Structures are given as C-alpha cells and as structure tokens.
Amino acid sequence: MELKERFVLRPKTTMRIGGIARYFAELMTKDDAEAALQYSGKQQLKFLPLGSGSNTIFADEVNALVVQVKHTITDVAGDMVTVGAGKNLAMLINELALLGLNLSALTGIPGTVGGAIFGNAGQGPKGVWIDSFVESVTVFDGAWKTLSQSECAFRYRESVFKDSEKPLLIWEAVLKLPKADPVAIKTTIETLLKKRIETQPHLKTAGSCFKAIGQTPAWKLIDAAGLRGYKVGGIEVSPKHANFLINVGEATYADAVSVVEAVQEKIPENLEVEMRFVEPDGTLRF
Numbered sequence: 001m002e003l004k005e006r007f008v009l010r011p012k013t014t015m016r017i018g019g020i021a022r023y024f025a026e027l028m029t030k031d032d033a034e035a036a037l038q039y040s041g042k043q044q045l046k047f048l049p050l051g052s053g054s055n056t057i058f059a060d061e062v063n064a065l066v067v068q069v070k071h072t073i074t075d076v077a078g079d080m081v082t083v084g085a086g087k088n089l090a091m092l093i094n095e096l097a098l099l100g101l102n103l104s105a106l107t108g109i110p111g112t113v114g115g116a117i118f119g120n121a122g123q124g125p126k127g128v129w130i131d132s133f134v135e136s137v138t139v140f141d142g143a144w145k146t147l148s149q150s151e152c153a154f155r156y157r158e159s160v161f162k163d164s165e166k167p168l169l170i171w172e173a174v175l176k177l178p179k180a181d182p183v184a185i186k187t188t189i190e191t192l193l194k195k196r197i198e199t200q201p202h203l204k205t206a207g208s209c210f211k212a213i214g215q216t217p218a219w220k221l222i223d224a225a226g227l228r229g230y231k232v233g234g235i236e237v238s239p240k241h242a243n244f245l246i247n248v249g250e251a252t253y254a255d256a257v258s259v260v261e262a263v264q265e266k267i268p269e270n271l272e273v274e275m276r277f278v279e280p281d282g283t284l285r286f
C-alpha cells in the first residue's frame with residue numbers, strides 16, 4: 001500500500017469541492033486494507049472510506065486517512081455476481097446487461113458498488129434499491145466478516161454501514177440478479193438515462209443533498225420555501241432540480257455548508273442531510 005501525504009481530494013469528488021487529506025491510499029488487496037486500518041490506528045487518524053465521491057465533499061484540510069477501494073474484480077456464476085466494492089456501478093450494469101443479467105433499475109446512479117451499498121442507492125423512496133439484489137457483503141473493520149442481506153439492515157438510503165460508529169470497509173458484495181433479454185435491458189438503460197438527462201443537472205453536483213422524512217419530496221419542500229436558485233458564493237440550489245446543490249464557480253466547503261444551513265433554517269423539520277460533508281477532523285458535519 002502506497003501512502004500519499006497531503007493529497008488533494010477535489011478531483012476525487014464529482015462536485016469538485018475538497019481540500020487536502022493528511023493521508024490517502026488506494027486499496028488493491030486485502031493486505032492493503034489491513035495495513036491502512038492498522039496505520040490509521042497507530043497514528044490515531046480517522047479512517048475514511050471513499051467511493052467515487054459522487055455524494056461527498058470535504059473541508060479544506062482533513063486530518064484523516066482517506067482510502068479508496070480499488071478492488072473491482074467481477075465473477076459471474078449463473079445469476080450470482082461477486083463484485084469488488086471499487087467497481088463503477090454504471091460499468092457493472094452495462095457488463096451484466098450483455099450477459100442477460102438485469103441491474104438496469106440502478107441506471108444513472110453515479111459511483112461505485114461500495115458507495116451504493118453504503119447508502120442503499122436506488123431510484124427514490126418507492127423505487128428499486130440495491131438491497132433487493134444483495135445476497136451478502138464482505139467487510140473489514142479489523143476482522144474480515146461476511147454479512148448476510150438481513151445483517152446489512154438496509155432501509156431507504158440507510159444501512160448498517162451508515163449506522164456504524166466504527167468504519168466498516170465494504171470490500172465486495174454478492175448480488176443475485178434477475179435474467180432478462182440483453183436487448184430489452186439495453187432499451188431500459190437508454191430510457192432511464194434519457195429521463196435523467198431531462199430532469200437532472202449535469203454539472204458539478206453531488207446529487208440529492210437532502211432526504212425527506214415525511215411524504216413530501218425534499219425538492220418540493222425546498223421549492224415551496226422559495227429556495228430554488230438560492231446562491232451563496234459558488235454554490236447554487238439547482239434551478240433544474242431543487243434538491244441538487246451545484247458548484248457554479250469556485251465553490252468552497254463553507255459555501256455548501258451555508259446553503260445547507262439556510263435550507264435547514266427555512267425548513268426546520270422533515271429534511272435530513274443526505275450528502276456527506278466531511279469536517280476537518282474527519283467527522284461528518286450534518
């Protein structure tokens with residue numbers, strides 16, 4: 001495992017916000033994962049797993065060891081797929097489509113398999129989430145463990161991985177997929193991508209910033225509070241989709257925090273912050 005010191009995180013996030021991590025490492029093997037966790041323990045540094053940064057932004061200086069799982073090996077046996085947490089989700093969906101295995105319900109969600117499992121990624125509260133395909137997940141938290149689907153405690157945008165105080169490094173997952181005609185899967189993928197292009201901004205964003213607690217979608221609450229298009233510094237509440245924050249210039253972490261606080265002030269109930277805001281000490285802001 002190669003440790004990089006004072007690593008610039010910005011290019012690792014789709015929103016292009018983030019300063020410097022005290023240490024950064026890419027984890028290719030289980031030995032790398034073990035060495036990295038041991039190092040963070042010795043140095044008393046937070047151990048922060050990062051996928052492809054599509055739901056995460058960082059403060060200007062982060063005193064932590066940020067790690068990225070680069071295990072992407074995919075093994076297919078019938079309808080069972082074992083896949084490394086570092087695998088890009090879109091790539092997996094497309095590769096499986098060619099084999100007649102249907103993961104198309106998750107089309108258009110950026111990020112890695114690990115990030116998707118962590119946040120139980122899916123298409124909205126009533127849609128399909130990744131948990132409906134998960135058979136088991138292998139994690140490392142000082143010991144290697146394989147959790148069954150029920151042990152993952154998946155709920156809407158939640159999981160045991162998100163609940164855990166101690167970081168659980170997601171290493172690989174076993175998915176069970178329905179079979180379908182490859183041409184039909186490809187058509188579904190194209191339809192879902194087209195819908196996304198029409199309804200979501202394709203700019204520097206981290207996707208949905210808030211999660212609604214009640215029945216009213218977050219974007220509707222934000223819209224009703226008159227915050228569509230609200231701007232602080234380089235951060236704007238997207239005019240196209242009011243639950244997306246976009247980086248319209250040289251936005252800073254502080255700009256993004258200010259916008260979230262303004263939304264929270266106007267809408268004190270019914271919203272939780274979904275996006276991951278990593279503070280200087282490696283903890284989460286919201």
Ligand SMILES: Cc1cc2nc3c(=O)[nH]c(=O)nc-3n(C[C@H](O)[C@H](O)[C@H](O)COP(=O)(O)OP(=O)(O)OC[C@H]3O[C@@H](n4cnc5c(N)ncnc54)[C@H](O)[C@@H]3O)c2cc1C
Pocket residue numbers: 014048049050051052053054055056069085086108109110111112113114115116117118119120121122123124161168169170171200201205206207208276
């Ligand atoms: C344009 C756009 C549209 C989006 N649409 C959707 C959508 O429809 N549905 C949806 O659910 N999400 C959506 N998102 C949000 C985001 O894509 C998902 O949350 C995605 O699953 C995050 O994956 P990632 O690899 O980028 O995770 P990151 O942002 O890198 O990390 C997210 C969290 O997962 C943790 N994590 C990542 N990898 C691991 C690992 N290997 N082990 C342990 N923890 C890990 C991180 O610590 C972090 O807390 C969207 C984002 C964008 C930018």
